[in-house]
Amino acid sequence: QSGVDLSYSELWAQVMAVAGHLQGRGLACGDRVALVLKNSSAYIAAYYGALAAGGIVVALNASAKSPDLAQWIRHSGATWLFVDRDNDAAVMTYTKLGFTIHDIEQAFVGEISSHI
Numbered sequence: 680q681s682g683v684d685l686s687y688s689e690l691w692a693q694v695m696a697v698a699g700h701l702q703g704r705g706l707a708c709g710d711r712v713a714l715v716l717k718n719s720s721a722y723i724a725a726y727y728g729a730l731a732a733g734g735i736v737v738a739l740n741a742s743a744k745s746p747d748l749a750q751w752i753r754h755s756g757a758t759w760l761f762v763d764r765d766n767d768a769a770v771m772t773y774t775k776l777g778f779t780i781h782d783i784e785q786a787f788v789g790e791i792s793s794h795i
Contacts, residue, residue, distance in 0.1 A: 685720055693720070697728025706759060708733035713757035715748060715766070717741050725761040734759065745772040752776060 685693075701712070712729040714736060716722040729736050737755045739748060741763060749772050752760065760778060762770055 690720065690723065693724035694727040694731060697724050698731035701729060701732040701734065701759065706732050706734055709735060710759060711735045711737050711755055711757040713737040713739055713752055713755060713760035715739050715741050715760060715762045717763055719763075721761070721763070729759070729761075741766070748772060749776060 706712070706729075710733070712725075712734040714722060714725055714729075716725060726736055726738075737751075737757050739751055739755075743751075752773070753776070760773060762773065
């Protein structure tokens with residue numbers, strides 16, 4: 680979110696919430712987590728939350744066209760992803776790729792139903 684002030688303790692709480700969500704949903708150490716997020720506090724929480732949960736972060740350009748993103752996701756081996764709530768086209772693309780999308784806080788998180 681643009682223009683939002685967070686204390687370190689508030690940011691840490693968001694990071695741990697993301698990590699807990701991912702671990703609770705079954706993220707395994709070494710799983711790739713794609714981030715398709717604009718620069719925001721959600722990006723920071725997702726980035727460090729994925730690392731704290733044992734994931735490998737795959738940062739992707741949130742402005743890229745959906746076909747490019749789909750190819751990058753497949754090539755990266757990501758089995759989890761974060762996408763901005765307002766990016767409906769991306770959510771549709773990832774659903775077609777087999778991701779199950781979950782709504783958490785400021786973003787959607789997706790987990791792959793089966794390996795692509």
